[in-house]
Amino acid sequence: MPVLELDSILLNYDSRVILSNVAIRCNTGEVIGILGRNGSGKSSLLQVVFGSKKAQYRSVRINGDVKEDQITYLPQDNLIPNYIRISRALSLYKIDQDDIVSEFPESKDWLTLYPQQLSGGSRRIIEVLLVLKSRAPFCLLDEPFTGIAPIYIDKLKLIIKNTHTKGVIITDHLYRDVMSIADRLYVLTNGQTYPVKNEHDLKHRGYIF
Amino acid sequence: MRPLLAFYQNFLWPLNLINAACCVASKYAPPLAAILYAFWIKAISIILIGVYVEVFQSNKFYFFYNLGYSKKSLYAGTILIDLIIWSVCLSLSLIVFS
Numbered sequence: 001m002p003v004l005e006l007d008s009i010l011l012n013y014d015s016r017v018i019l020s021n022v023a024i025r026c027n028t029g030e031v032i033g034i035l036g037r038n039g040s041g042k043s044s045l046l047q048v049v050f051g052s053k054k055a056q057y058r059s060v061r062i063n064g065d066v067k068e069d070q071i072t073y074l075p076q077d078n079l080i081p082n083y084i085r086i087s088r089a090l091s092l093y094k095i096d097q098d099d100i101v102s103e104f105p106e107s108k109d110w111l112t113l114y115p116q117q118l119s120g121g122s123r124r125i126i127e128v129l130l131v132l133k134s135r136a137p138f139c140l141l142d143e144p145f146t147g148i149a150p151i152y153i154d155k156l157k158l159i160i161k162n163t164h165t166k167g168v169i170i171t172d173h174l175y176r177d178v179m180s181i182a183d184r185l186y187v188l189t190n191g192q193t194y195p196v197k198n199e200h201d202l203k204h205r206g207y208i209f
Numbered sequence: 210m211r212p213l214l215a216f217y218q219n220f221l222w223p224l225n226l227i228n229a230a231c232c233v234a235s236k237y238a239p240p241l242a243a244i245l246y247a248f249w250i251k252a253i254s255i256i257l258i259g260v261y262v263e264v265f266q267s268n269k270f271y272f273f274y275n276l277g278y279s280k281k282s283l284y285a286g287t288i289l290i291d292l293i294i295w296s297v298c299l300s301l302s303l304i305v306f307s
Contacts (some may be wrong), residue, residue: 051274052274072275074271075268075271077268078269079271079272081272083218083219084218084272089272134275
């Protein structure tokens, strides 16, 4: 069973320390939640782990080895380019359309459309599913619930929770939704990760009042 | 290869507009000079488009990064595909116009 381990990540912008003491371990079948205030470095952390952002130092290992192609990443911004039809995007990711439709029947009518023809929420749902159903054993979700209606958020949470073949690291400002599906939870503050268990800990770490 | 073609699609219009311009320009110059002019037009346009993409669109590559392609391999693949199309088009237009 693959295990993703990240530690010793050091990221500075000029003299400002963004990430300095981050250590997270994620097993397949696990959901790891990362919470933090705006600008605390959550997105930077995910980008460093994914490999798209250069850090002064990083150690990201899967089963002890460096294998970056085993991680997929959902950025905060749009993932699917506007000129790629949804059905083609699924095909490029080698995802069966029926698999998506069976999980999310509402998506049936979206498959023939281009991303800009979808509402922001529908587009986000498809992008989350695209990353979750891709073949990589680990995925990083950066604000996956942005712009999505509560009823669909609940559905996506169920899908994420039932994705037993993947390890998922998720960050979102809808912290109750993240807490409800996370097996382990961290708060990122002052460049460091702190394990938290409940809202009391979040208050203690200054994330909520 | 399919992801590379999908990435190339992003630049289909600007790159092939330049290719078309190179072909038309080859009509008005001797063959060797035409190839030389077309090459420099192509090289400069690729650099300008590359700079534009790097500045304004580099955060839109994650779709392809997830498929295992690095930024370098995406650029290299796109330039290779474009140069093949450019060479074929220019050769055909030189044959036709000569």
